[in-house]
Each structure stands twice: as C-alpha cells, then as structure tokens.
Amino acid sequence: MNLSVKIKDLVLIMLMIFGLQSCSTQKNNANPTPEPVKTVEIALEKPKNKEENCFKNAADRPELYLPLLKNKTVAIVANQTSLLADKTHLVDFLVQNNIKIKHIFAPEHGFRGTADAGEHVKNGIDTKTSLPIISLYGDNKKPKSEQLQGVDIVLFDIQDVGVRFYTYISTLTYVMEAAAENGKEIIVLDRPNPHDGYTDGPVLKEKWTSFVGLHKVPVVYGLTIGEYGKMVNGEKLMKNAVQVKYTLIPMLNYHKNKRYPISEKPSPNLPNDQSINLYPSLCFFEGTQVSVGRGTDFPFQVYGSPWLKNQEFSFTPKPTSGAKDPFLNGKICFGKDLRQFPEIKGKLDLSFVIDAYQNFDKKAQDFFLKNLWFDTLAGTDELRKQIISGTPEAEIRKSWQKDLENFEKIRRKYVLYEN
Secondary structure, eight states: OOHHHHHHHHHHHHHHHHHHHHHHHHHHHHSOOOOOOOEEEOOOOOOSSGGGSSOBOGGGOHHHHHHHHTTOEEEEEEOTTOBOTTSOBHHHHHHHTTOEEEEEEEOTTTTTTOSOTTOOOOOEEOTTTOOEEEEOSTTOSSOOGGGGTTOSEEEEEOOOOSBTTSTHHHHHHHHHHHHHHTTOEEEEEOOOOTTOSOOEEEEOOGGGOBTTBOSSOEEEOOOOHHHHHHHHHHTTOSGGGOOOEEEEEOOBSOOTTSOOOOSSOSBTTBOSHHHHHHHHHHGGGGGBTOBOSTTSSSTTSEEEETTBOSOOEEEOOOOBTTBSSOTTTTOOEEEEEOTTOOOOOSSOOOHHHHHHHHTBOTTTSOSBOTTOHHHHHHTSSHHHHHHHHTOOHHHHHHHHHHHHHHHHHHHGGGOOSOO
C-alpha cells in the first residue's frame, strides 16, 4: 500500500469522526440542557468616598436595576411605600425612564395603602399613570397566568415590617410562585427590616398555615424582605418545590442591628415607628377580646377591653379612614397606654398579653375569640394553652428555643448584610 492511499484513508476516517461529532452537537443543540434556576445577588459595595458612606434603599440605586429592565415588559408589585429618597414613587420613576410597565400588582391595603386590614381591594386604574392596577388580595392573592402574559420581569418593591403575620411576605411568595410557574423572572428591591438582627416567638406548625403564616418561621424571623425571598427560593418553600430566577438588588450600607426610620407608613394602622416596634408583641391581641387601638389615633400603641379590670387608661374605638368598622366599635376599653413605652429591642414582649389575660373578667366574657384566630397568629395552639395554664414567660420562651435554633441554621444561609 503506497503513501497516497494511506493519506486518503486517514483523511476519510477524520471526516467520518468530524461528521459524527457534528451530528452529536446538532442533536444537543436541538434539545439544550435547561439553564438551572438560580438566585442572583448584585454584589454589595464598599463606600468609595464620604458621599457614598450613607444608607440607600435599593430603589435609590437605579444604576443597578434600570439596565436589567431596559427593553423588557415589567409588572410591578408596589404600594405607597415604594418611594425613592426624594419621595418620587417608583412607578413614576420607571415611567420617566421609559421602562415599559404592563400593570401594577397591589398587595393588602391597596396601591395607595388606604384600605383596612382584610378589606376587599378592587382592581382599577392609577389616575397618575393610567396603568391598570390588579389587586393581590381577597380571591386573587396569587397572579394568574393570564395576568403574566406578555410580562418578562416582575419587579417587587414594598416596605415590610419583619413579622410573620404581616402579609407582604406571603404576597412575595405567591408572586414568586406564579413567576416560576410561568417562566418569568423576579427582581426584588430590598428595604430595611425594623425587626432585623434577631429571631423570636414560636415557629409556625404546618397545621396553622395561612395567609398570615405560610412558612415554618418564627414570629420575628430576622431577614430583610429580599433575604426572605432568597430563603423561599433556596429552601424550595413554594408549591411543588418550584424555583424562580430571582435577582436581589441590595441596599447600600445597611446594617441588621441598626434601625432606620420608616418614612411612609406601611399600612393604615402602623402609622409610626412606635406602632411598628410594638406590633409583634401586640398583634396577638387580634385573636382576643382586647382592642389594639384600631379606630383611634394611636393604633398598636395601646390595648384595652371593656372586660379588663384595674386599669386607669381608657379609649373608645370609632370608625376612621384606616378602620371603618373597628373591633369593639363604640365601647369603652380599659387598658394600657404604650405611646411612651421604651423601645423593645431584640425580642417580642409577652408580658402585655399575659397581664391582660390575668386581669380579664373571664366570667363575663371569654378572653380568646371562639374562632381561635389567636392560634393562627401564633402558628400553634401551645402559646394559648401556656397562657391559660399560667406558665411563666421565661418558661414559655424556653419552649421556643429548639425550634429557633433549628431555624437559625436555615436563616444564616441567606443573610446578606452585616450586623
């Protein structure tokens, strides 16, 4: 066999191998391996100069998120707290920057934040931008597939308060779930948690899952809303364990143990920092015959009931813009004025509900509501039973410890910011 024949055979073999490789490549390209779902974090930056050594909400960092929205169709989950530092609403800012918004999703209390807790919020049109508003409360807590048609990205920017029974984390979860099921991306603009840096309270048991408690987390869970979304995605806490392409835009110079003023009240009955600070301690009263001041000028800064004994302070709930039919409407309630109460740091305070139970005229009225809403808020029936049996607060707290320690192992995986 001469050299020319050998060369021809070698060339033929090489062409055959190349042809097989090409076919294999074409086959793989026809059915590409799907890109894994992942959580994207925009890196935290260190201040470069004194001007940058200040705090910024994620909404005030448009250089990080506007490029992600360019040439995309966006649905935005927002309310009255979705403001930039100069008080420009995020929706208005995006419109000014020629971002294409298909519609606005509004959580509990509505887009402008004026509806009562639990009040039905209707769909409508934003008068300033003429954008459609779709309510994510009542029968439509989760966006429907048709409401996400034509949408590329869902942008979420809402001020949360860091407490399990405050429903904005449930809204975020349902929005993420709908986005995952419909192949949409979600971007969360992060904001401070006024109860950050610590965890406290009973961890929710699965039996008491509801819109005021979707996940097995404590009452105070120590994560910003952006970190919470990371946890929901990373731990596969959504229906059918789906995951979504999730991008978190971080705050600048945020510290978890520092407290930042909330400039816009997150809901009608949390009008100031004092009410927000007391909220995780007083909200348990919503499952009892004790008012927390809805229908007054100082909601979640007082508590009282017609059946509380040995109390000097009194108030009478009446209809207001934030409480059209308040609990114990028109009845004189005797109780405690906490408007000047020192800031509660690093824990929720059980002494209020324990003291109220001990001083309640239980012969005239049951302390706990018959629907046991108290258990739904607590995420367990154990706390109610402990209060009835007279268990000391220290012992009640001790009963939470193992669950809190187990939750901490999960929580720490998703913490983005320093203390």
